Amino acid sequence: MKVITHTATLTSFCDALSQAEYITVDTEFMREGTFWPELCLVQVAGPEDEAVIDPLSDGIDLQPLYDLMANETVLKVMHAAKQDIEIFHHEAGVVPTPLFDTQIAAMVAGFGDQVGYETLIAKLTKVRPDKASRFTDWAHRPLTDAQLEYALADVTHLRPAYEKLRERIGGNGRLAWIQEEMDKLADPGAYEVMPEEAWRRLKPKRNQPKYLAMLRAVAAWRDREAMARDLPRNRLMRDDVLAQIAARPPDDEKSLQRVRGIPKNFAAGRLGQGLLAAIEDGRSVAPGDAPSIPEPLQLPPGSGALIDLLKVLLKHKCDRHNVAQKLVATVADLEAIAADDDADVAALKGWRRDIFGDDALRLKTGEIALAAGRGRVQIVEVSAAPANEETEAAE
Structure with a gap:
């Protein structure tokens, strides 16, 4: 090792791995x-070599690793x-590219929604990873050989799993299906921490x-102070305390100190004064410059049953194509489709429209129906126009 x-x-x-096809x-x-x-270990494996890199070692410069990530x-x-990328982005401003996420790839290869690492490795390689060191304090030194071997196994098991997964996806022509998700994952903007957006x-x-x-x-x-002090957000101030302050903003130190959840002597200190200044900034915002949240989607009357039918169609289509439902459409997508034939949702674009979206619209307009037969759901072509509301009411 x-x-x-x-x-x-x-x-x-x-340098040696820079010549590899993948790592x-x-x-x-x-x-x-x-x-x-806090980055404690990095495990990297090429097709024929592997190593554990200790970022906490005295004097080590990780720039060669970051250059490899950017190669x-x-x-x-x-x-x-996502969390691994977040670390590389924070430490060096690097997003590893090109990228292949085996969890996302497994979603188009019949392994279900967000399959875990151990499950995927066991199914693809017939090896059950040892998770005895899962709860290790990785910042502690020295680490035992067993802990290091556990960490290294995460990348050595991933080699044969990737090769089999890539072969399976390439064989059924689905590499393009996951590229959109990989592009989203590799977007540096997804890892930027913007305090002005923290309210969301x-x-x-x-x-x-x-x-x-x-x-x-x-x-x-709160975000600016938490970043500067390297403290978890809720350790600095809980979400519910922020919500209280936003609903009933205090005017001065005395009223701030009375807010439930504010620590003793907080208001008179530097943090308290900074918070009071932020409150004044919030008060000065003109109504037209305030943020807003999207209004809830107004669904047509009686659309609940249609949404239920779309859920059944989605499951049927995903079972047939052996792809995870979450990768094709969300419940919000189905609600949007129920409300609008031209909804701006992923399910009505690209390969998702081919395997689900077109039939979702046809189900909505009554061109097809769902039926149960032979122990499974079937799609049935409808030749006659569906009954209108008046006919249904008369019946």
Whole structure:
């Protein structure tokens, strides 16, 4: 087992892998007490070599690793890659590209919605990964050989799994199906932390300009302070406290200190003064400049049954094509289709429209129907126009 703790060794390892067709990549990190994830290990494997890289080693420079992540001639294979990418983006401003996420790929290869790593490895390689070291404190040093071997296995098992998955997807012509998802995953904008957008994390229900302007101001204050202090957001101030302040903004130190959930002596300190300044910023926002949330979709009367039928059609189509439902359409997509034939949803575009969207619209207009027979759902062509509401009422 190769454990890399020096820059020269890392440079040599990454130079060799820069000639590989693909590499498998995983990270171990800790985040319980910080805003940003603390990178503790990076595991990388090429077709014939593998190593554990220790970012916490004294004096090690990870730039050769980041250069490899940015090398567009080498495919980076990861499983459920979003958190790993977030770390690379934060540490070095790098998003690994090109990218192949085996969890997303498994969704078009018949393994269901968001299949876990252990399940996918077991199904593809017939090996059951050892998860005994799952709850390791990865920031602790020294790590045991068993812990390092556990970490390295995550990328060595991923090699044969990727090759079999790629062969299966390539054989049925579905590589293009997942490329759109890979492009979204590799978008650097998805990993930018923007304090002015932090209010959306609280998922407000009140679409009132004054409230939303205040919520934006105090949530942005919290994000900036949490990032500067490297503290989890809710350790600095809980979501429900921010919501209280946005609903009834305090005017001064005394009224801020009385807000439930505010720590003792908070209002008079630097954080309290910063929060009061943010509250004043929120008050100064003109109604026309306040953020807003989308109004709930107004569904036509009686559309609940249609949405249920669309759900059945979606399951039927996904079972037939052996693809995960979540990759084809969401419940929100189905509701939008029920309300509008030209809904701007992924389910009515590209390959999703081919396998589901067109028939969803035909079901909505009554050109096809769903029937049960021989123990399964079937699609039936409808020759006559469906009964109108008056006929149904008369019956």
